[in-house]
Amino acid sequence: MESSRRRFLKLAGISAVGLGTAPALNAFAASGGHDAAQPYVKKGARALRAKQWAMVIDTRRFHSAKDLEPMIEACNKSHNIPTKITNTDHEIKWIWEAEFHHAFPTKASKFLSEEIEHKSFLVLCNHCENPSCVRACPTKATFKRESDGIVLMDFHRCIGCRFCMAACPFGARSFNFRDPRDFIPEDDKNLEFPTRMKGVVEKCNFCAERLAVGKEPACVEASDGAIIFGDLYDPHSHVREVLKENYTIRRKQQLGTEPSVYYIV
Amino acid sequence: MLELAFKGGKTYWGWIVALLAIIGAAFGVYLWQLKFGLGITGLSRDVSWGFYIANFTYLVGVAAGGVMVVLPYYLHDYKAYGKVTILGEFLAIASIVMCLSFVIVDLGQPTRIFNTLLYPSPNSILFFDIVVLQGYLFLNIIIGWNVLEAERNNDHYQFWVKPLIYLSIPWAISIHTVTAFLYCGLPGRGFWMTAILAPRFLSSAFAAGPSLLILLCLFIRHFTKFDPGREQIQSLAKTVAYAICINVFFFLCEVFVAFYSNIPEHMDHIKYLFVGLHGHSLMVPWMWTSMILMVVGIILVVNPVTRKNENILVIACIVIIFGTWIDKALGMIAGGFVPNPLHQVNEYWPTGPEAMISLGVYAVGALVLTVLYKIAVSVKEEIRG
Numbered sequence: 177m178e179s180s181r182r183r184f185l186k187l188a189g190i191s192a193v194g195l196g197t198a199p200a201l202n203a204f205a206a207s208g209g210h211d212a213a214q215p216y217v218k219k220g221a222r223a224l225r226a227k228q229w230a231m232v233i234d235t236r237r238f239h240s241a242k243d244l245e246p247m248i249e250a251c252n253k254s255h256n257i258p259t260k261i262t263n264t265d266h267e268i269k270w271i272w273e274a275e276f277h278h279a280f281p282t283k284a285s286k287f288l289s290e291e292i293e294h295k296s297f298l299v300l301c302n303h304c305e306n307p308s309c310v311r312a313c314p315t316k317a318t319f320k321r322e323s324d325g326i327v328l329m330d331f332h333r334c335i336g337c338r339f340c341m342a343a344c345p346f347g348a349r350s351f352n353f354r355d356p357r358d359f360i361p362e363d364d365k366n367l368e369f370p371t372r373m374k375g376v377v378e379k380c381n382f383c384a385e386r387l388a389v390g391k392e393p394a395c396v397e398a399s400d401g402a403i404i405f406g407d408l409y410d411p412h413s414h415v416r417e418v419l420k421e422n423y424t425i426r427r428k429q430q431l432g433t434e435p436s437v438y439y440i441v
Numbered sequence: 442m443l444e445l446a447f448k449g450g451k452t453y454w455g456w457i458v459a460l461l462a463i464i465g466a467a468f469g470v471y472l473w474q475l476k477f478g479l480g481i482t483g484l485s486r487d488v489s490w491g492f493y494i495a496n497f498t499y500l501v502g503v504a505a506g507g508v509m510v511v512l513p514y515y516l517h518d519y520k521a522y523g524k525v526t527i528l529g530e531f532l533a534i535a536s537i538v539m540c541l542s543f544v545i546v547d548l549g550q551p552t553r554i555f556n557t558l559l560y561p562s563p564n565s566i567l568f569f570d571i572v573v574l575q576g577y578l579f580l581n582i583i584i585g586w587n588v589l590e591a592e593r594n595n596d597h598y599q600f601w602v603k604p605l606i607y608l609s610i611p612w613a614i615s616i617h618t619v620t621a622f623l624y625c626g627l628p629g630r631g632f633w634m635t636a637i638l639a640p641r642f643l644s645s646a647f648a649a650g651p652s653l654l655i656l657l658c659l660f661i662r663h664f665t666k667f668d669p670g671r672e673q674i675q676s677l678a679k680t681v682a683y684a685i686c687i688n689v690f691f692f693l694c695e696v697f698v699a700f701y702s703n704i705p706e707h708m709d710h711i712k713y714l715f716v717g718l719h720g721h722s723l724m725v726p727w728m729w730t731s732m733i734l735m736v737v738g739i740i741l742v743v744n745p746v747t748r749k750n751e752n753i754l755v756i757a758c759i760v761i762i763f764g765t766w767i768d769k770a771l772g773m774i775a776g777g778f779v780p781n782p783l784h785q786v787n788e789y790w791p792t793g794p795e796a797m798i799s800l801g802v803y804a805v806g807a808l809v810l811t812v813l814y815k816i817a818v819s820v821k822e823e824i825r826g
């Protein structure tokens with residue numbers, strides 16, 4: 177039983193993460209005139225599309241660490257995060273909470289408003305437009321998907337060199353220091369998403385597997401409208417409308433990685 | 442020539458067996474690491490590289506340091522080094538073998554290492570590092586072996602070896618430059634983000650590599666009939682003297698830039714290393730020890746009286762090797778990763794199993810070096826005999 181489940185998860189991993197959003201692989205379709213037949217991944221009919229997915233987090237809507245829990249839990253549950261690991265050195269975190277001066281170390285004024293100083297902020301992979309993690313990866317196991325700008329990982333290719341962890345200026349990446357499968361809470365297991373093995377790196381994938389079937393990311397869904405998700409390069413997208421109307425900040429934008437996660441404070 | 446490695450006395454074989462025993466024990470621990478994962482090390486989400494990569498970095502330096510005998514001999518026709526170039530080249534081979542082993546034991550999925558070649562990614566410095574290290578390994582094997590064999594047959598080495606020798610000189614510089622680029626091109630790591638990192642690595646390499654060579658030369662003179670020569674050792678010591686001074690000078694340049702500019706991202710890492718940060722000060726005694734050792738080393742090798750006394754020179758070399766090791770291996774990694782990108786302090790210290798595996802890798806290097814030096818020394822003894 178266990179092994180058939182594993183096999184299924186593996187399959188799901190290949191289609192959702194290895195190849196891209198949609199599971200349909202059409203190996204015979206020729207893409208126009210002179211091109212030879214090139215295998216390509218066909219988008220699912222319901223798949224959401226964008227040039228560069230982006231997120232705006234309206235932090236005014238969250239007041240305490242407790243308010244952030246639903247989003248973190250939603251992510252943990254949909255991605256088989258081994259939350260039972262108690263050794264903080266070995267933690268796997270895709271989305272978590274940090275205080276202002278940790279989330280925005282270069283922006284923390286000496287005297288912050290009391291509310292901001294003690295509030296918790298959601299932090300996750302920024303799906304940078306110039307991702308330094310992608311530059312560093314020696315196997316292209318971490319790559320920026322051209323079709324929609326998501327920085328994805330191929331868990332089956334990663335050699336676990338952890339160069340990407342050194343290269344990410346946001347601490348967004350986690351390494352599986354041991355087999356994570358024993359540490360996934362029984363009720364949280366999601367059979368539609370692959371579990372990982374020891375020795376590979378992982379991080380938030382902007383819920384590529386959900387976008388592929390027309391759903392918004394799990395954390396966005398759980399945020400009750402406080403997190404807005406959309407195409408950064410569609411001037412009419414919800415994200416762009418919110419960005420037009422609100423002053424937003426990004427984490428460490430002076431480093432030039434161009435984070436795609438914006439914060440309204 | 443390989444047969445020469447099999448003719449040895451009791452001590453020689455005893456040493457080989459001891460090394461094999463260490464390698465065997467360490468391999469056992471490595472199998473455990475393979476089974477359990479890198480969780481048996483002291484590494485963490487915040488300090489994701491540690492002892493393995495630190496030693497890797499240091500040994501790339503030792504390998505590059507070998508060029509300090511090759512360069513004067515072939516480019517400046519400094520004849521005295523003719524006797525010892527082979528020792529520099531063979532030291533480089535053993536060091537690179539250790540470097541590559543350290544990279545492998547550091548991988549989470551070592552069986553997939555060939556993915557780096559299956560999916561070559563020229564945008565990744567690690568890709569280039571693997572390429573230049575392997576290139577340097579082969580260059581030294583070809584050059585060392587050919588030159589030694591020719592010497593044994595009382596012949597001139599083949600003509601095509603010469604261009605390879607010339608190539609090996611800039612190549613030595615390149616291996617350490619590329620290794621520095623692993624670190625210094627990463628956004629958001631203030632400690633490493635300095636254009637002087639590669640020169641710093643090289644200066645420390647040219648102090649540590651020749652120091653080790655001096656120790657090996659003295660050892661060979663003491664225990665075999667081959668004498669690498671007093672003049673050679675003294676010349677090497679002068680190289681060490683310049684290099685260690687430059688190394689400390691470069692470090693002081695870093696300190697000036699970080700503290701005069703007063704930019705926290707650059708200062709905090711140095712503060713963590715030397716005075717501690719937010720109450721965390723694991724590295725502090727080590728870094729000061731390193732500084733003291735390097736300064737003592739400078740005094741001993743710069744002063745001609747102490748440098749010319751070979752007994753004191755031994756102490757100077759040991760002091761410099763340890764001083765630069767702490768600085769470049771321990772400090773470079775801990776300093777770069779602490780504080781983490783979210784400005785939290787999470788310290789790192791290697792665990793027992795991690796140290797044991799590292800010891801095993803050093804034993805592999807010692808084994809390679811022993812065999813190679815045995816061959817080289819036997820050839821030299823034959824010629825003189």
Ligand code: SF4
Pocket residue numbers: 300301302303304307308309310327343344345346347348349379433
């Ligand atoms: S946040 Fe880090 S992991 Fe995510 S894309 Fe940017 S550099 Fe890469």
Ligand code: SF4
Pocket residue numbers: 312313314315316317318329333334335336337338339340341376377
């Ligand atoms: S750990 Fe994996 S994803 Fe990260 S750089 Fe290495 S191979 Fe690439």
Ligand code: SF4
Pocket residue numbers: 250251252255270271300379380381382383393394395396
């Ligand atoms: S976008 Fe998806 S993967 Fe990323 S933090 Fe939100 S729920 Fe997790």
